[in-house]
Amino acid sequence: MTREIIIQALISGLLMGFIYALVAAGLSLIFGLMEIVNFAHGEFMMLSMYTTFWLYTLFGLDPLFAIPICIALLFVIGVVTHYGIIRHILDAPMLVQITATFGLAIFLRSLAQFLWSADYRVIDDPIVSGRIEIWGIYLGLPQVVASAGCLLAFGFLYYFVNRTETGIALQATAQDREAAGLMGIQTDRMFALGWGIGAACVGVAGALISSYYMVFPDVGIIFALLAYVTVAMGGFGSLIGALIAGIAIGLIEAAGAILVSPAFKYGIIFLCYLVVVLLRPKGLFGRF
């Protein structure tokens, strides 16, 4: 095994890590806000990927230009999910919250299979294609663009949450729902906003990776599983934790694939999750 292969794998892992980080950030934001894990997060991502695919196939719109549409659509889906389902189970036992979002996940996944069949679909000729070479290392251009896009979106999200008034109001709601309400923050709207933004995160990620990733009804499962692991590792509710854990998971995946076996790359990530939560149950940067 040459040094180039290892470096190449690690850089690919790093690129993948930025995508995982954005997906996890959306999940983490919602959890931080109301302590609910959205088990339909991967299915939201799947919907974004299908949207991108159909916009390309039916209207010839390139995945790059589908991003704003996906953001808007997923934001709406997130808000509708909040008002339709989540608002009613805010104070319900944890199990009810789990089954509600799991039910939604199963529903969306089978709906996709019902409407669009279980076929694997590919966007065959996106604008961003081919590969680039940097110091003897070859990288797929779609991968580089997707990762850069996700990192950029993550930056926006971080800025929004920490530097804008609405973002601060979100944080206040996350810290103390009742006190925030007394300060004049409409907490229900904040929850809806949180769901909208959380879903929009996978809207961006889904649109970006559609240019090189297969689109099929079950595609969200692995991204969601990795996002749960990322969020738990980074600490529920911590954005920076999601970023660092996302990158770590991308690197572990790449290293595991070349050092052990590609078949076990996710297994190794899951093992790392177990080790982290057993040694430090709050996750690396957790508040909870």
Next chain:
Amino acid sequence: MVTEGSDTRIVTPRRLGGRIPLILLSVAALVFPWVFEDAHTQHVLIMIFIYGLMALGWNIIAGYCGQISLGQAIFFGIGAYSTSFLFANFGITPWIGMLFGVAVSLVVAVGIGLPTLRLRGHYFAIATLVIGEITQTIFINWEYVGGATGIWIPIVWDDPWYTFQFHDSKIPTYYIGLAFLTGGLAFTYWMERSKLGLYFRAIRDEPDAASSLGVNLGRYKLLAFMIAATFASLAGSQFAQYILVIDPDTVFPLLLSILIVLMTMLGGLGQIWGPVVGAAVLLPISEATRIYFGGQGGAEDLMIYGFLIVIISVFYPRGLFGLIERLIKRRDNAGS
């Protein structure tokens, strides 16, 4: 702060109308295969028994003890693989294989439970979920037990009770399934009335108070987890002997772990009959939609499952049993 499952109370058979319905139900279950002789109806009942048993186990760890395991398929798969592997490779009767499966499941349950049951809430749920995924990956890549293709149990026509293969009729499988399910129900019934059930519910509703009163949280959570594993393993063994072909995708999938959860929720969490009622409602729906849509793999049955479970979670979090109980209460109030 609402504690987990604090709104689940016990519905005893008496409150649902005394012993007579129970006796009627038993008689109906016993004569059923002689009245409905078509293979398809019997098949649906057998599936209800198998999944119902697994869901009964999950009800004990989650419904009574409050620990949400999303990895029950691990034990279902171990049960299925144990009987199949021992019979296919060594000709050992599946009855022994079944016991072997339970033994392995118990060891694995201790191995998983000891570290992870210390985790609270979502961390435990996600831990069991990822361990389930790891287990499936291991079996897909474990060539010694058949890898991704799994195990085809050799078909033997002689001595059906030794080989646990009934090719002429579904009736023996039906009664075996019914017997195990009855055993599971009886165990739950006994447990609910024993100190054990009290400890489990205390751990679910008030873990800190239970601990301060001397309930060993770790030990009893582990015990509940082991009971759940045993039920799932027994169900898995029966499933393997009924279908006769198993592979990692059919006996270890995440979806199976989730379906068990959905069934229990639908029927009524922490209710003796909840899991069985849930299985008895969901599985016929699934079969009916599969027939209606012609089994094109369009996942219509899962679409209905998903939709139902969202509705149940949002509007009737106590399941069908909660609904029935509410109706009965209303009737009683109107009567008095």
